[in-house]
Amino acid sequence: MTNKLINPTRASEIVKNSIAKRRAKDNRLKLYGRIAIGFAVCFLIFLFSSIFIKGYPGFFQYYVTLDINFDRERIDPQGDLSDNSLFNGEASKIVNEALFTIIDPKGRKAKKQAKKMVSSGKDVRLTNLVKSNPNLFGTISSVKFALDDDIDSFLRGYIKRETPESERRISDQIIKFVDKLDKEGRISYEFSDYILNGSASGNPEMAGIKGAFFGSILTLSVCLLIAFPLGVATAVYLEEVAKKNKITELIEVNINNLAAVPSVVFGIMGLAIFISIFGMPRSIPLVGGMVLALMTLPTIIISSRAAIRAVPPSVRDAAYGIGASKLQVIFHHVIPLAMPGMLTGTIIGMAQALGETAPLLMIGMVAFIVDVPNSVMDPGTVLPVQIFMWADFAERMFIQKTSAAIIILLGFLISMNAFAIYLRKKLERRW
Amino acid sequence: MFNFYLLLLILLISFIFFYFGYRQAHILKTLQNQKLHSLSHYYGLYVLLSSLLPSLGLYFVLTICDDVVFAYMIKTYIPLDVLNSKDYNFNIVLAQIKNSVDGLIFGAPPQWVSDTAEIWKTWVFKSNIVTFILCFITSIISGYFGFLKINSKFRSRNAVERIIMTLLAISSVIAILTTIAIIFSVIFESIRFFVLIPFDEFLFGTVWNPQFEGAERAGSGQEGLSQYGAVPLFAGTFLISFIALSVSIPIGLFSAIYLSEYATSKERAIFKPLLEILAGIPTVVYGFFAALTVAPFLRSSGSFFGLDVASESALAAGLVMGIMIIPFISSLSDDVINAVPQSLRDAGYGLGSTKNETVLKIVLPAALPGVVASIILAVSRAVGETMIVVMAAGLAANLTANPLEAVTTVTSQIVTILVGDQEFESAKTLSAFALALTLIIITLGMNFYALHIVKKYKEQYD
Numbered sequence A: 001m002t003n004k005l006i007n008p009t010r011a012s013e014i015v016k017n018s019i020a021k022r023r024a025k026d027n028r029l030k031l032y033g034r035i036a037i038g039f040a041v042c043f044l045i046f047l048f049s050s051i052f053i054k055g056y057p058g059f060f061q062y063y064v065t066l067d068i069n070f071d072r073e074r075i076d077p078q079g080d081l082s083d084n085s086l087f088n089g090e091a092s093k094i095v096n097e098a099l100f101t102i103i104d105p106k107g108r109k110a111k112k113q114a115k116k117m118v119s120s121g122k123d124v125r126l127t128n129l130v131k132s133n134p135n136l137f138g139t140i141s142s143v144k145f146a147l148d149d150d151i152d153s154f155l156r157g158y159i160k161r162e163t164p165e166s167e168r169r170i171s172d173q174i175i176k177f178v179d180k181l182d183k184e185g186r187i188s189y190e191f192s193d194y195i196l197n198g199s200a201s202g203n204p205e206m207a208g209i210k211g212a213f214f215g216s217i218l219t220l221s222v223c224l225l226i227a228f229p230l231g232v233a234t235a236v237y238l239e240e241v242a243k244k245n246k247i248t249e250l251i252e253v254n255i256n257n258l259a260a261v262p263s264v265v266f267g268i269m270g271l272a273i274f275i276s277i278f279g280m281p282r283s284i285p286l287v288g289g290m291v292l293a294l295m296t297l298p299t300i301i302i303s304s305r306a307a308i309r310a311v312p313p314s315v316r317d318a319a320y321g322i323g324a325s326k327l328q329v330i331f332h333h334v335i336p337l338a339m340p341g342m343l344t345g346t347i348i349g350m351a352q353a354l355g356e357t358a359p360l361l362m363i364g365m366v367a368f369i370v371d372v373p374n375s376v377m378d379p380g381t382v383l384p385v386q387i388f389m390w391a392d393f394a395e396r397m398f399i400q401k402t403s404a405a406i407i408i409l410l411g412f413l414i415s416m417n418a419f420a421i422y423l424r425k426k427l428e429r430r431w
Numbered sequence B: 001m002f003n004f005y006l007l008l009l010i011l012l013i014s015f016i017f018f019y020f021g022y023r024q025a026h027i028l029k030t031l032q033n034q035k036l037h038s039l040s041h042y043y044g045l046y047v048l049l050s051s052l053l054p055s056l057g058l059y060f061v062l063t064i065c066d067d068v069v070f071a072y073m074i075k076t077y078i079p080l081d082v083l084n085s086k087d088y089n090f091n092i093v094l095a096q097i098k099n100s101v102d103g104l105i106f107g108a109p110p111q112w113v114s115d116t117a118e119i120w121k122t123w124v125f126k127s128n129i130v131t132f133i134l135c136f137i138t139s140i141i142s143g144y145f146g147f148l149k150i151n152s153k154f155r156s157r158n159a160v161e162r163i164i165m166t167l168l169a170i171s172s173v174i175a176i177l178t179t180i181a182i183i184f185s186v187i188f189e190s191i192r193f194f195v196l197i198p199f200d201e202f203l204f205g206t207v208w209n210p211q212f213e214g215a216e217r218a219g220s221g222q223e224g225l226s227q228y229g230a231v232p233l234f235a236g237t238f239l240i241s242f243i244a245l246s247v248s249i250p251i252g253l254f255s256a257i258y259l260s261e262y263a264t265s266k267e268r269a270i271f272k273p274l275l276e277i278l279a280g281i282p283t284v285v286y287g288f289f290a291a292l293t294v295a296p297f298l299r300s301s302g303s304f305f306g307l308d309v310a311s312e313s314a315l316a317a318g319l320v321m322g323i324m325i326i327p328f329i330s331s332l333s334d335d336v337i338n339a340v341p342q343s344l345r346d347a348g349y350g351l352g353s354t355k356n357e358t359v360l361k362i363v364l365p366a367a368l369p370g371v372v373a374s375i376i377l378a379v380s381r382a383v384g385e386t387m388i389v390v391m392a393a394g395l396a397a398n399l400t401a402n403p404l405e406a407v408t409t410v411t412s413q414i415v416t417i418l419v420g421d422q423e424f425e426s427a428k429t430l431s432a433f434a435l436a437l438t439l440i441i442i443t444l445g446m447n448f449y450a451l452h453i454v455k456k457y458k459e460q461y462d
Helices: A008-059 A083-088 A091-103 A107-115 A122-132 A149-156 A172-183 A210-241 A246-260 A263-277 A285-309 A313-321 A326-354 A358-362 A383-392 A396-427 B002-030 B040-077 B080-084 B090-101 B111-148 B156-196 B199-204 B213-218 B231-262 B265-280 B283-304 B314-339 B342-350 B355-384 B387-392 B410-418 B427-457
Strands: A060-069 A140-146 A187-191
Touching: A008 A060, A008 A396, A008 B231, A008 B265, A008 B283, A008 B314, A008 B355, A060 A091, A060 A149, A083 A122, A091 A107, A091 A122, A091 A172, A107 A172, A122 A140, A149 A172, A149 A396, A172 A187, A210 A246, A210 A285, A210 A326, A210 A383, A210 B156, A246 A285, A246 B156, A246 B427, A263 A285, A263 A358, A263 B156, A263 B355, A263 B410, A263 B427, A285 A326, A285 A358, A285 B156, A313 A326, A326 A396, A326 B156, A358 A383, A358 B410, A383 A396, A383 B283, A383 B387, A396 B283, B002 B040, B002 B111, B040 B090, B040 B111, B040 B156, B090 B111, B156 B199, B156 B427, B231 B265, B231 B314, B231 B355, B231 B410, B265 B314, B283 B314, B283 B387, B314 B355, B314 B387, B342 B355, B355 B410, B355 B427, B387 B410, B410 B427
Parallel strands: none
Antiparallel strands: A060 A140, A060 A187
């Protein structure tokens, strides 16, 4: 030792003098930790509230109430309520006339502008009404129609009256019409018919998530049907059956690596293998589900293995002791006992798959598809991809609809995760 | 629909065989008083599997093969003048025919396309019938042979267990197959890309400007309009990851230290799951948030200080991505710090050190390999992240270190190139596969390195 020993009184003095500093340092580290967590939590709250505030109005939209004269001759010229007959009818003309009687546009130009005030889905709405209720024929009843998205944005205050006409998306003429409708109490702000029941549409006032929602359900079902059995079987094989050798080790390393592969790469694999080589069609939930299944497989395998490992050996020994075969031990005892853990992992994997976007873009689920997919072979899209597509559109109203769709997606994710936590709490056993 | 009904039929037949097998074993047992080796339902299961598996296997082989065979056979039906024309490309012709078969007709296809499509349709019809008959017969015959095996000496349980064990082993091979599929799907296209574009130009070129060949021809007729220098993409990826990590490393590490060393168990129970929610939010939501809330905020606050912030800036994408990967660092580091034995801490306290000194000088060094591994995994996550950069970082391939400008990344270029209309065989499409290959090499390399660090520097305390 080169340095001399300090005498004890001096030493205790040094310690005493430095103690306040050291304590302060300690408190500072604690404070940094609190700040870090506080920052993350604040961001989380900010993210959720910002999306909620933006998305909540997306569930509502402005409607105009019009008195429609349900003239059978004109709406349903063939009188058989067939699609063909209704298509040849004059539904949108009738709606326009009802509108004109209230706002009374003068001249061709004003009429042309006025026609665009009511959403272009007006004829479909009218024909759907008479299809579901033919008794309406011959009556004059008031019907609510969605207003065009520009007028919606105007009523919400995003398009300002003060802006000069040339920079506004709607003309002075239309503002006058809207004022007139408003004065007569024709305009109402109500829960949107379209956000839940509508499908993809270029008109933001008619766009909804129905198609994407069913696409998500189909894709997730395929994913679950493939990933769950495969994942559990792999986990059982690796934990209970396989001998520890080079091949098992290779499989284990592989699974860990797959968990680290970026999701977009799985999409490229789907494009190259399933679509190019196997010749499967693009944009279908079947391919989407298969890609997502391969992507979530590592998650399910890893959590299932953990669940199987948690089953105590005494259970197996007891079963062997009364003469069960290996497979009977596995299927009658180990799997049922490990099931809660396996299910939890599967639900978390499914939640991950539900929120995944990039691989599905690769296999073409980004196409603009109006029809709701009925089977796994119909082209479709999924919720996150729908959000991605809407986020790209310029119309102001799509921002609200996108946020509304995000709220729905987050709602599903949170309930899935909550269910997983509940399952774990409820069924978990400590040995 | 045909496939669905066929599969249903195969299943139904196998269940019927299960019943017969079960009944046969039951009859042998009760009526003839024979002693069977296994329980009755194992005989049923054996007959079920022996009917189901061969026919199912045959079905998959046939359905996968028929398209390939048709594509080979259709070559003889393509008219000679098309075959000999200069821009003949079999894949495009095949796509045309297939679209016509599926009823997707764009404009007016030439007569020979609709003719070959008709021929194709008759083949599909014939192959459906052949598949149906073959699968049906296979399922019945193989099921019947399984049924014939039932007698008192046959050990059906062992046979069934052998089959199931094999199935389990096969399913575990899927993981390896997936890896092989991933590697093969990018490697061949990448090789074709590197035949067109020299390897060093891709790796060291500083201009990224991919164009479709059609656009090239439509241009002024210059050769080599496209440029495939990936350096701007790597730089953009690096820049955004760097921003993300400078957000997530301090926040993640301090949170981990606080949660594992200072927090009460109640605080831990609340804040750990809260932080993990951040990892569960879909990336498309982060992207939307970055593009519509963070980017405009940065832009307006930038102009307040007289800075010109691009509407799609690396900073916005990086900040939001940093938030996203906080839980990857905090959760993993928290686990590692928790795994440091209490005796080390107690020794530190015993020597009179404060908590701060214990944590920074004893616990953290002991947990360092795990912490470093968690950071490496977070980096690989940041490099592979796609949606945030697609939505918030832009597509301009600027070679810049200024976080206020728009940059592009490897993943966002892959998405832009491969989404929408593609021209197969063009260098632009192939470049996406070369980018994917580099992405895989980078992320897998990091993963291996992280595992290596954990293995090499792991301290054994017990």
